[in-house]
Amino acid sequence: MNKIRLSAIFKLQSFIIFILSLITFVIPLIYSVYLEDEEILCYIIPIFISLLLFSLSAAIKAENITEKEALIIAVSVWFVFPVLTTISYLLSGYISxxxxxxxxxxxxxxxxxxxxxxxxxxLPESLLLLRSLTNWVGGLGFVVLAVSVLSSRLPIGRSIVKFESSKIIEERIEPKVKEVARIVITVYLVMTLLQIFLLYITGIDLYNAITYTFSTVATGGFAPKNDSVAGLSSTSAEFIISLFMILGAINLQLYYIAFKKKSLKSFFKDPEVITYVGIISVAVGISTAVLYISGTYNSLWESFRYGMFQIVSAATTTGFSTTDYSEWHPSVLYLMLLLALIGAVSGSTGGGIKIFRLIFMFKIIAGEIKRIAHPKIIYRPSLKGKVLDISTVNMFWAFLSLYLFSLIFFSFILTLGGHDLVTSFSASIACITSLGPGLGEVGPASNFSSFSDFEKLMLSFEMIFGRLEIIPVITAVFIRSI
Amino acid sequence: MNKIRLSAIFKLQSFIIFILSLITFVIPLIYSVYLEDEEILCYIIPIFISLLLFSLSAAIKAENITEKEALIIAVSVWFVFPVLTTISYLLSGYISxxxxxxxxxxxxxxxxxxxxxxxxxxLPESLLLLRSLTNWVGGLGFVVLAVSVLSSRLPIGRSIVKFESSKIIEERIEPKVKEVARIVITVYLVMTLLQIFLLYITGIDLYNAITYTFSTVATGGFAPKNDSVAGLSSTSAEFIISLFMILGAINLQLYYIAFKKKSLKSFFKDPEVITYVGIISVAVGISTAVLYISGTYNSLWESFRYGMFQIVSAATTTGFSTTDYSEWHPSVLYLMLLLALIGAVSGSTGGGIKIFRLIFMFKIIAGEIKRIAHPKIIYRPSLKGKVLDISTVNMFWAFLSLYLFSLIFFSFILTLGGHDLVTSFSASIACITSLGPGLGEVGPASNFSSFSDFEKLMLSFEMIFGRLEIIPVITAVFIRSI
Ligand SMILES: [K+]
Ligand SMILES: [K+]
Structure with missing residues (x-):
């Protein structure tokens, strides 16, 4: 077993943190200088710290890192990098x-x-810009992580690629990890610019167009206003944002294929996308009907408009809202939690369990029913044309079990703090799926400020666990001891 | 593929229904005659109907039934037999x-x-006796079903036996299904008589001793009094009932082994029993601490006494209560729902997902972590010394997926009816796990009367689905069409 070299980890980690801090802090710094606000130090100091780390690491001799070391870096960066923005918030004085x-x-x-x-x-505008940028950088980082580090020769990486890439991509591009990463970054940038442009031409000022867009394509959900997307008071913006929430929750590689082939066939051929769009459509239909019949809205149009936005926001795990839905009919609230739990398409910025895993579960069930009816036929479930071996199947279920156990564990921690069942369970779902808002004490008109420091720290870990799809986290923790 | 012969099914079904109706209705009939109440017809008419069916079926030539037919009978009897007690309740006029x-x-x-x-x-005493007997007969029927019909040569049966029997039993007794059934029935009868005796000598009158016992060993939870076990006003009865709830929730075959070998080693060697007792102990510890610290009770003794009973009642999926716990600290309520969902030991009368499946999930997770750390080692999970092949693994996960989907589906049906999230989710858990009471509208001091007819019917199906551990149900539905 290879020894893990902390120096090599530190060197690459420092480099990654330096790059990330440039993307994260330079734009707010420029805006801060432009506005002549008093927040300049909030952005200069984190850049300086990351530069310092990077300089220190320059003394370390460059070496190829092993897969285990890469995995440790990929996991630990999610815990470490947020410390820099923590410093920003604290320096600003707006969070003490x-x-x-x-x-x-x-x-x-x-x-x-x-x-x-x-x-x-x-909060000052430059700080809110930084806040939205954390969403944007995080979304980009997640997708790049998924296609690069995790698709390495580690067994975990291979299996994820097996699951997550569409078949077409897998055959053509899989070995060229760097190329895929470049494609994904380009798609993300184009998507971002397009949404900013669309919001801007429908009358949203540039600052809001940019901040809302950063949190939309990342399916992040941070808004620079207290009432989320309702704060924009623009119906056209609502629909543009709905569209881009869905676009951000679909495998980014598919856009590149569609662009290359000048055809949308890649979308219609992808079982995940079809299932996903189908689920959202049915859910929008149900919620529109329920909101109308239960009298939440008097017109079918309003029922559709508000129902659709909230459903899309939940299904894409974005967490934006256009109204305080906390008193809505319980079936719509239940549907929203359920959609967030199911999650988005793999290879996207969205969270949750992911659609391909849902498809997988149904295949297993269907296979068992067939097998019981025809005991002599050996049935093996397949995904995207590939028969799944027992290792892949086990890893899949191990993930799902761990995901559910974590969800239950963190909910229980919250109930121990005296929070009611709806608050505790929905907050745990909101954090593990990267949805954001929950119900009860953490509903759309409320926030997580009422939680204790211990609970906030636990939920921070739950967010990272959920984002990393857990197994690599556990591996990183155990990798040295096993 | 064999043709399914409805006449053969009808013949055996009628016989089973006749036997069941004798066990179910004769005791209340005798008690009714003894009391000279006005309910005699409520018991005579169902017996007469089952006798009529049995006589009609006598005209059908006896034939060996196939496995598929046996499966259909085993499933359909749960839907059909309750019609007879439905008739009793309606004839009595107490349920209209x-x-x-x-x-x-x-x-x-x-x-x-x-x-x-x-x-x-x-309700008159004879009718309440019948009501408790439905628990008792159902619990017995479930255990006998598990060891006889399901352990037939059907692949589903074989896999269940593989999982459910302890290794010792499997090797020695598996082929002799009838013998196992006889053992299980004997254990159940002895357990019943023992509990009646213990309750009686501690001062409970015979009628209550019998009715409460019927619902205890079956982990059923029907009580002849409005406040469940609190209605007995006896601390010693509380502890006797706690003990027998746990005894009823443990594999009945283990008692026989212990008796034969004059040693309790079979219990300590069974990983399910050890895990189960461990989980309950930890949960009782937590709930005692929480009830004391949160000030629900002023003394540690009372916190233990009430906490322990409610936790044991939930973990064994019995559903008895000694207090209205609906306003208890949310962490204890959460723990109760969770324990019911995890469920009891396989081969017992208890419900839920079952402990061996929890163990299985942890083995899969542990295996994956080992595999990621040592990619070259092929790791295969095993249960009770046997390596699990991919078919067994798939069937296990198919069960779990279907169980969770059903739980979610029925909860959603309830939210559509406008019931709040806690009511809907807890009612769905209470029905699929065979726990009984839930929270909110269906809490311990309340009942299911506020649900609509449609909802009650759906929940009736959910109870049967949960009890049959679902897959045989689906198979029976699809078996003709596939
Ligand atoms: K989000
Ligand atoms: K019960």
């Missing part, structure tokens, strides 16, 4: 408790979008 | 709605113990 600031930072980078802020609009 | 009466009947035979009665004590 370090745990609060860390929670807000982790919530940003994991694209969860859960907040401890009680009055968002009190 | 047929769906209510069917719900109460299914709830009895599935040992769920959920009730639509708002004033139980209004």
């Amino acid at each position: 408790d370090p745990i609060d600031a860390y929670f807000e930072s982790v919530s940003g980078f994991t694209t969860t979008g859960a907040s401890i802020l009680t009055d968002i609009e009190k | 709605d047929p769906i209510d009466a069917y719900f109460e009947s299914v709830s009895g035979f599935t040992t769920t113990g959920a009730s639509i009665l708002t004033d139980i004590e209004k």
Whole structure:
């Protein structure tokens, strides 16, 4: 077994943190200088710290890192990098408790979008820009992680690729990890620019167009206003944001294929996308009907408009809202939690269990029914044309079991703190799926500020666990001891 | 593929129903005659109907039935037999709605113990005896079903035996299904007589000793009094009932082995029993601490006494209560729902997912962690010394997926009816696990009477689905069409 070299980890980690801090802090710094606000140090100091780390690491001789070391870096960066934005928040003085600031930072980078802020609009614009950027950088980082580090020769990586890439991609591009990463970054950038442009031409000012877009394509959900997307007071913006939430929750590689082939066939051929769009459509239909019949809205149009936005926001695990839905009919609330739990398409910025795993579960069930009826036929479930061997099947279920156990464990921690069942369970779902808002004490009109420091720290870990799809986390923890 | 012969099914079904109706209705009939109450017809008519069916079936030539036919009988009897007690309830006039009466009947035979009665004590004693007997007969029927029909040569049966029997039993007795059934029935009878005796010598009158015992060993939870076990006003009875709830929730075959070998080693060697007792102990410890610290009770003794009973009642899926716990600290309520969902030991009368499946999940997770750390080692999970092949693994996960989907589906049906999230989710857990009472509208001081007829019917099906551990149900539905 290879020894893990902390120096090599530190060297690469410092480099990654330096790059991330440039993307994260330079734009708010420029905006801060432009506005001549008093927040300049909030952005300069983190850049300086990351530069310092990077300089220190320059003394270490460059070496190829092993797969285990890469995995450790990929996991630990989610815990470490948010410390820099924690420093920003603390320096600004708008968040005074370090745990609060860390929670807000982790919530940003994991694209969860859960907040401890009680009055968002009190914060200076440059700081809110930084806050939205944490969503954007986190979303990008997650997708790049999924296609690069995790698709390495580690067994875990191979299996994820096996599951997560569409067949077409897998055959053509899998070995060229760097190329896939470049494609994904390009798609993400184009998507971002397109949404900013669309919001801007429909009358949203550039600052809001940019901040809302950062949190939309990342399915992050941080908004620079207290009432989320309702704060924009624009119906066209609602629909643009709905569209881009869905676009951000679909495998980014498919856009590149569609662009290359000048055809949308890649979308219609992808079982995940079809299932996903189908599920969302049915859910929008149900919620529109329920909101109308239960009298929440008097017109079918309004029932559709509000129902659709909230459902899409939940299904994409974005967590934006256009109304305080906490008193809505319980069936719609239940549906929203369920959709967040099911989650988005793999290879996207969205969270949750992911659609391909749902498809997988149904295949297993269907296979068992067939097998019982025809005991002599050996049935083996397949995904995207490949028969799954027992290792892949076991890893899949291990993931699902761990996901559910974590969900239950963190809910239980919250109930121990005296929070009611709806608050505890929905907050745990909101954090592990990277949805953001929950119900009860953490509903859309509320936030996570009422939780204790211990609970906020636990939920920060849950957000990272959920984002990393857990197994690599556990591996990283155990890798040295086993 | 064999043709399914309805006449053969009808013949055996009629015979089984006749036997069941003798066990179910003769005792209340005798008690009714003894009391000279006005309910005699409620017991005579169902016996007469089953006798009529049996006589009609006598005209059919006896044939060996196939495995598929046996499966169909084993499933359909849970839907059909409760019709007879439905008739009893309706004839008595104490339940006037047929769906209510069917719900109460299914709830009895599935040992769920959920009730639509708002004033139980209004019912005549002979009818309450019948009601407790539905629990007792259902619990016995379930265990016999598990060891006989399901352990046939059907692949489903074989796999269940593989999982459910302890290794010792499997090697020695598996082929002799009838012998195992006889052992299980004997253990059940001895357990019943022992509990009646213990309750009686501690001062409970014979009628209550018998009715409470019927619902205890079956982990059923029907009580002849409005406040469940609190109605007995006896601390010693509480502890006797706690003990027998646990005894009823442990593999009945283990008692026989212990008796034969004059040693309790079979219990300590069984990983399910050890895990189960461990989980209950930890949960009792937590709940005692929480109830004391949160000030629900002022003394540690009372915190233990009430905490222990409610936790044991939930973990064994019995559903008895000694207090209205609905306002207890949320962590204890959460723990109770979780324990019911995890369920009891296989081969017992208890419900839920079952302990061996929990152990299995942990083995899969542990295996994956080992595999990631040592990619070259092929790791295969095993249970009770046997390596599990991919078919067994798939069937296990198919069960778990279907169980969770059903739980979610039925909860959603309830939210559509406008019930709040806690009511809907807990009612669905209470029905699928055969726990009985839930929280919110269906809490311990309340009942299922506020649900609509449609909802009661759906929950009746959910109780049967949960009791049959689902896959045979699906198979029976699909077996003709596939
Ligand atoms: K989010
Ligand atoms: K029960």
